[in-house]
Amino acid sequence: MNSAAEGTAARPHLLARFGRAAGGLPRRVSTVLHRHPRLRLGFLLGPPMLWLGVAYLGALGALFITAFWGQNPFTGDVVREWNLDNFRTLWESEVYRKIAFRTLGIAALVTVVDIVIAFPVALYMAKIASPRLQRILVIAVLTPLWASYLVKAYAWRIMMSEGGIVDDLGGFLGLDTPGYGLAATVITLAYLWLPFMILPIYAGLERLPDSMLEASMDLGAKTGPTLRRIVLPTVFPAVVAGSIFTFSLSLGDYITVRIVGGANQMLGNVVYDNVGAANNLPFAAAVATIPVVIMLVYLAAARRTGALENV
Amino acid sequence: MRSTSTAMSPAFKMTLRVLTALALVVIYVPLLLVVVNSFNASQTFAWPPSDLTLEWWRKAADSEGAKDAIVTSVQVALIASAISLVLGTMAAMALQRYRFFGRDTVSLLIILPIALPGIVTGIALNNAFRTVFGLDLGFLTIVVAHATFCIVTVFNNVLARLRRVGTNLEEASADLGASTFTTFRLVTFPMMRSALIAGGLLAFALSFDEIIVTTFTAGPQEQTLPIWIFNNLFRPNQAPIVNVVAVVLILLSVIPIWISQKLAGATDGLAGR
Structure with missing residues (x-):
């Protein structure tokens, strides 16, 4: 050849x-x-763009067009008349407003809880543990990701039942199980998405050269200032990258809240019920615009921090 | 032990160690509970277990529903991973090797299916499959939906690898007269291999455990494992069997984790998520 x-x-x-x-x-x-490099680029980019740019974006676009349509209340068929009724219902109804803010609050709280737990773990893994222990810890954090999401959520349901483990162990500390409700939902979601926060922060810290920390110490900074002025700014993009997952995954969840959330509803439940039982796709699409708009704003903000390069 | 540790006070290091240990306990208690409950004689998982039994394991071994669901899930995950390997690699090569208008938008587009809540992707695809393409929901639609959100894992891994290895070897290969395809086969592909395995494993895992998008894109016949689990979790007769299946999955997860640990650089993709 x-x-x-x-x-x-x-x-x-x-x-x-x-x-x-x-x-x-x-x-x-x-x-x-x-x-012809341009031709090569076209050959490489064509198939993924057909799939994501045309099929996926097209599907999203078609969905949001239906948000401006209505539904025939008798036949359940989609009526193709342009109007803003769905959005008006959403805006004017107290129930939906409450559900939207509740969902947003849960997603924000889950993200904060995950950051607070993940940061010390990731810092220990990246900067204190020996290389051998570091490898073991990475595996230890990854393993739960492979266990079924549903089974883990159900395990929390069992644990938080009356007389369950949380009652048993919490008894020593004078704590009761929170029972099924919003607290249980936040705890379970934070548990489920924790690895998605630990891993990016760990990767971000690993990239931080040890010499930076030493320099900070040599210049007389104590642990606190070193953390605040060197570690935190470097891991910030990684935290944002992790939060995209914890936030988005919580925002769209409707299953965990059904398993441990008692009678509480999140936006996902409203969408699910309108697609399934009520068979009102236009209204479901209108509800779905809320998390999409929130996520797009979030992604736009995340892009400015350079976090998307780390995702 | 490492020089870095001098940058932190001993008390702070101790605090980090204790917090990490506590976090690991919280991470593993629910998994341990699932394991213990797979032997719990009480069908409602009474705590603490009054008696242990192997009955659920025997019943799980005979459960046709569970076995069928596992086979379906493996098939879906394999095909979806294969598609995302091809598309993810192409997109990563395009974005890493070329500068073009709209490059940022393309990278955003690849992240979008996983950054948007699953329920949005689910109903959008459900609507498109039925009304735009006129397809019946079934095996094919699950695979297409899964491949859509799996592309990003392969993309991230390959992109990180390409960034690290640069283009020198490929240029040398081209200078020596190898065609574009020969260079890919003999130079680019071997350099990407471990990144492809890591990305493929993640894609497989993501697909295997997905339920929300699957709920909206599966027909009435197809049951992936998560859907089977969801349908059986609240049935008193079936819940113990679900527990056994979960334990088996946790045990089997050692295999992919072991493979990815064997590969150098496997962590960049894992962390990348």
């Missing part, structure tokens, strides 16, 4: 003959691609 390539430059017509004999088409395609 190499000698053939040398011949390429010198005698083009010989190449053509040789090419036909030895699988010429791939080589000719390769030559064209090599000479």
Whole structure:
């Protein structure tokens, strides 16, 4: 093949003959691609963009168009008349407003809880544990990700039942189980998404050179100022990257709240019920715009911190 | 032991150690409970267990529903991972090797299916499959939906790898006369291999455990494992069997984790999520 390539430059017509004999088409395609970087880019970018840019974005677009349509209350069919009724209902109804703020609050709280728990763990893993222990800890944090989400949520349901483990252990500290409700929902969601916060922070801290910490100490800074002025600014993009997952995953959840949340509803439940039981897709689509708008604003803000490079 | 530790006071280090230990306890207690309950004689998981039994394990071994669901889930995850390996690698190569207008938008687009709440992706695809494409929901639609949100894991891993290895070797290969495809086969692909395995494993895991998007894109016939679990979790007769299946999954998870640990640089993708 190499000698053939040398011949390429010198005698083009010989190449053509040789090419036909030895699988010429791939080589000719390769030559064209090599000479035209834009074509190569198009070849690489085309299929993923067809899938995500056309099919996925198209599906999202089609969904949000239906948010401006209505539903025939008798037949349940979608009525293609443009109006803002769905959004008006959302805006004017106290119930939906309450659910929206509750969902937002839960997602924010879960994110904060995860940051508070993940930061010391990640700092210990990256900067104190020996390399061997570091590897073990990474595995220890990753393993729960492979256990079923539902089973973990259900385990918390069992643990927080009356007379369950939380009651048992909490008894020593004078704590009762919070029972099924919003507190249980926040605890369970924070538990489920914790690895998504630990891992990016750990990776961010690992990239922070040890010499920076030493320099800070040599210049006389104590642990506190070193953390505040060197560690926190460096891990900030990683925290934002992790929060995209904890926040978004909590925002769209409707299953955990059903398992441990008692009678409470989140936005996901409203969407689910309107797609399923009520069969009102236009209204469901209107409700779904709330988390989408929140996430788009969040992503736009995250992009400015450079966090998306770390996702 | 390491030089870094001098930058922190001993008391602070001790605090971090205790907090990490506590966090690990909280992480593992629920998993341990699932394991113990798979032997708990009480069908309602009374705590503490009054008696232990192997009955649930025997019943789980005979459960056709569980076995079918596992087979479906493995098939879906394998195909979805394969698709996302191809598309994710192409997108990563395009974004890492070329500068073009709209590059940032493309990277945002790849993250979007996982950054938007699953329920949004779920109903959007459900609506598109049925009304725009006129498809019946079933195996194919689950695979397409899963591949959509799995692309990002492969993309992240390959992108990080390409950034690290640079283009020198590929240029050398081209200078020596290798065609674009030969260079890919003999130079680029071997450099990416471990990143591909790490990304593929993550894609597999993501697909295997997904329930929200799956709920909206699965037909009435197909049951992936998470859907089977959800349907059986609240049935008193089935809940203990679900527990056993969960324990088996936790035990099996050692395999992919072991593989990814064997690979150098496997952590960059894991952390990347």
